[in-house]
Amino acid sequence: MKPIVRVVRTGTANLASVVASLRRVDAEPVLCADPALLRAADRVVLPGVGALGAAMGTLQGDLGDALRARVEAGRPTLAICLGLQLLLEGSDESPGVPALGLVPGRARRFDGDALRVPQLGWNRVEPDAGCRLLEPGYAYFAHSFYLPDAPEGWAVARTTHGVTYTSALERGPVLACQFHPELSGAWGLGLLARWLEA
Template identity: 35%
Template sequence: MGTLHKTKGDQISNGVKIAVIDYGMGNLGSVVKACNSFGADTRIIVNAQDFDTADKIILPGVGAFGDAATELKKRSLDKLIKDKIKQGLLFLGICLGMHLLLDSSQEAPGEAGLGLIPGQVVRFKDEGIKVPHIGWNQIEKNGDNPLLKAIEDKSYVYFCHSYYVCPDDKGIIITTTDYGAKFASIISKDNIFGIQFHPEKSQKTGLKILENFIKL
């Protein structure tokens, strides 16, 4: 069993069980706190055997691609994620957690990602732009998606990254963001969602997106 995180003032549980994957490389406090504030019952999963039951999985974004991919494998979390996604659990990858869904990344050549979304993670070309892309930028919607319920087009969200995903199937891109060129800031394929920015750091807009995910 994972650790049950509950603090005073959290909403009464609405019964949605969220497993937040912890691969030992960064903080999950903001993500956990945000989920709990929407009534979710959030557990932190450090190893595959910690996983008991969950309705949804969140893979937050911290660290660099190579080390993160290695850690996931070491903890058998790669297999767990693939199995649970196959079983139909809703999955959300944030920043690096989104990158890990793809086949590979220029950040760590030769290191395999989860391969759940065909495509590559590439680095911004620093021609006329500063890399990393750090700060508040806008998301432009490509049509409707339940994750974007009540989110206005061109809302500002917080980015902090040097790499972005290039999925083979452009049809899964549900928002783009302009930085030098347009890149995929949210993708959605079947039960998998990936977000390039940090919803847990994007104040009202970000929290609404997390709430949408929890209530899907």
């Protein structure tokens, strides 16, 4: 039996690449917006493309509560790109909007005269010694906002684009990546496969 992975349909994200990559690592992705199913699911992916304010709009109420319950209980959950920022307390992208508040910290905008914004392309991911799922390698990034500091209680990976920042977090089977594993070639598929086993 292929493992079923429920992919949160936030209405703002482009899901085709996530779905295709999960199929390539022999999982069975199913799009889902039902809070009860997401709460009970073996595995959940929270994808994210677009603005934080709009995405949080769809994560108010039961859907957000279901994700909070999963992450707090350490149930297998993978947050991608904006998905990572949705776990934080908030982002300078949408100043008045509280995010899910599961991870301490706030996303800031890349700044610096010589810096390309958004960061688009392949950059190096360097996991710290506590990481079990993340391995060193190149990942594909597409974002303008980032988490500066490593939050307490999480193993992290770091990446440098003008500043060195936290590009991924893991705690047991909960994994959050600022980069797109689904677009990061064989390295990304390897990470997805390890998460499916976690």
